[in-house]
Amino acid sequence: MKNTLIAPSVLAADFANLQRDIEMVNNSNADWFHIDIMDGVFVPNISFGMPVLEAITKHAQKTIDVHLMIVDPDRYIKTFADLGANNLAVHFEACTHLHRTLQAIKAEGMKAGVALNPHTNVALLEDVINDVDLVCLMSVNPGFGGQSFIENTYRKIRQLKEIIARNGASTLIEIDGGVNAQNAVALVEAGADVLVAGNFVFRAQNPTQTIAELKAMTSLAV
Ligand SMILES: O=C(CO)[C@H](O)[C@H](O)COP(=O)(O)O
Numbered sequence: 129m130k131n132t133l134i135a136p137s138v139l140a141a142d143f144a145n146l147q148r149d150i151e152m153v154n155n156s157n158a159d160w161f162h163i164d165i166m167d168g169v170f171v172p173n174i175s176f177g178m179p180v181l182e183a184i185t186k187h188a189q190k191t192i193d194v195h196l197m198i199v200d201p202d203r204y205i206k207t208f209a210d211l212g213a214n215n216l217a218v219h220f221e222a223c224t225h226l227h228r229t230l231q232a233i234k235a236e237g238m239k240a241g242v243a244l245n246p247h248t249n250v251a252l253l254e255d256v257i258n259d260v261d262l263v264c265l266m267s268v269n270p271g272f273g274g275q276s277f278i279e280n281t282y283r284k285i286r287q288l289k290e291i292i293a294r295n296g297a298s299t300l301i302e303i304d305g306g307v308n309a310q311n312a313v314a315l316v317e318a319g320a321d322v323l324v325a326g327n328f329v330f331r332a333q334n335p336t337q338t339i340a341e342l343k344a345m346t347s348l349a350v
Pocket residue numbers: 137139140162164195268269270271272273274275304305306307324325326327328
């Protein structure tokens with residue numbers, strides 16, 4: 129059985145009831161908290177910053193998976209480690225020296241992730257794949273929750289899976305954007321290991337049940 133990891137994206141939580149929503153995830157079948165940090169420069173939106181992340185990590189009892197949508201992410205690697213991030217993903221498109229950035233993330237004790245915009249070819253990761261713990265494939269253009277899933281993602285997952293296998297790497301493939309009950313199983317069948325879901329979870333009538341259903345339907349015999 130494959131244990132697909134489910135990572136609710138806190139971007140879609142009710143910020144006026146953040147502690148309630150964090151407790152909901154704590155008490156659910158979810159595996160990770162997915163935290164989107166946006167700077168209004170790399171992406172055309174600003175989400176939240178360090179004080180909010182600090183408030184989240186105070187209550188969160190699961191892996192903290194941080195996705196940085198910021199320029200020059202090297203400036204903040206230590207800060208995110210100090211705030212309790214377990215995984216830190218930087219954008220391929222925001223890094224001049226990606227290999228150096230990945231080593232810096234690991235040196236702070238975190239898992240090193242790389243996020244790719246929908247237009248970025250996964251083949252560009254071939255030479256660093258053994259240094260990458262997690263690839264976050266964006267299945268929407270980053271910056272906003274609630275967008276429609278980009279179908280080309282399936283092809284990218286399959287190509288990335290081949291690169292990982294060819295290099296004997298153990299990199300996880302995470303899919304971020306527009307994930308729902310209609311595409312979750314196909315994503316896992318294509319090779320996804322982690323599914324991020326924002327609006328599909330937090331706008332559901334029963335978010336706990338929605339997480340449980342996502343977890344059950346993606347726990348496949350593969
Ligand atoms: O990184 C993101 C946006 O840049 C979000 O994590 C992503 O969009 C998830 O939200 P949703 O599931 O609502 O599409």
